[in-house]
Each structure stands twice: as structure tokens, then as C-alpha cells.
Amino acid sequence: GAGVSQSPSNKVTEKGKDVELRCDPISGHTALYWYRQSLGQGLEFLIYFQGNSAPDKSGLPSDRFSAERTGGSVSTLTIQRTQQEDSAVYLCASGVGPYNSPLHFGNGTRLTVT
């Protein structure tokens, strides 16, 4: 079956521009997460959606970052006025509710801010 799909796979943008990153989770998965993977920094939690509940935005690094999930499926992560320190791989993961279940990851979007 189809896994988690992310697009674009690579994005190069100029400092100050806005970018949108898209995630298509596995069908039927109610939980959706965004993580950021920076060189030497490991994996950083950004935001979490669970069903129709209000998202957990506690990991977003600044108010330039926002995300939405439409219809409980596709999610878009938006970064406004990009900065060079935003350069990283942005990973999306989806899963089902029980905590003994693993999360399934997409291949990520590599964002480069020049």
C-alpha cells in the first residue's frame, strides 16, 4: 500500500520568501506529525495533529511556522519569511492512536534557504 508521501522532495528558496511543504499521510491514520532534521541536531518535534482535536503546536520554533490539516488527511507546513537557519529536512509521519504503534515516515522535504 501507499506510504507517507511528501512534496516537494527538494526546495531551494531565497531568504525572506514563504514556502509550503505538503504531506499525504497513510489512509486511515488519524495522527500526523511534523519533525525537522537538522545536521548535527537530530530530530526535532514541530507539531502534532490527532483527529479533530486542536493541534499540539508546542514544538514550532517561531510564529513564522504554521501548519494545517484539511479534512483530517493532507497537511501543509508553511514557513513565512524564511531564514537560513530554517534549512533542514522536514519529515512528516503518520500513525494510529495506540502508543505501542510505530509512526511511519515520509522521505522528507530538503529545504535550502539561500
Add this chain to the structure above:
Amino acid sequence: GDSVTQMEGPVTLSEEAFLTINCTYTATGYPSLFWYVQYPGEGLQLLLKATKADDKGSNKGFEATYRKETTSFHLEKGSVQVSDSAVYFCALRGGGADGLTFGKGTHLIIQP
């Protein structure tokens, strides 16, 4: 809050050597534990998991045992191959947070 600590690399071994990558955790409640692997240029893939104390997860020759008394989940493999070269992440879920809490990753390099 929850945290995962794993040995940082790079770890360089010769083919057919024995592998151990240490992982310890701090969490509230009773988390599930996972090892993920990231091959060059790819996303994270689940390698193995364990959901309760003394459970052993295994896959592709890798094993890890959930040790509650030492809060550890060390990854082992008896004979590594060049194709095992990747970054390995230890993670937990279901402690104090809903998502996965990751260690910083261990870069493993296997030389022929």
C-alpha cells in the same frame, strides 16, 4: 520530560564484527521503545520495537531488549554487513508525550 540518550558516532566497524549501539531513556509512564534506521538519502524506517518490559524486538538480524530496570534498549547485531551502514535512531512513544521522542542518532559505518 521524556528524553533518549544514545551513543553518538560515527561508529566504524569492519564487516562481520559484532555491533552494540547503546540507548537509555527517561520517561514518565510506560513507553514503547523503537529503533529506526535511515539509509543515505532516504527517510526513517522502523527497524524494530518493544512495547513492554523484557520484550525483545528483532528484525534483519538486529535485536534489542526492553530493560526497565536499567531504562535501556541497546541495539545489537552479531555480524554486520556493509549494507547496514546508516544512521540509527532510538526512540520512545507513550511516555509524557504523544509523539516519538528521539535520540540524536548514531552514524554507523561498516567497512569491507
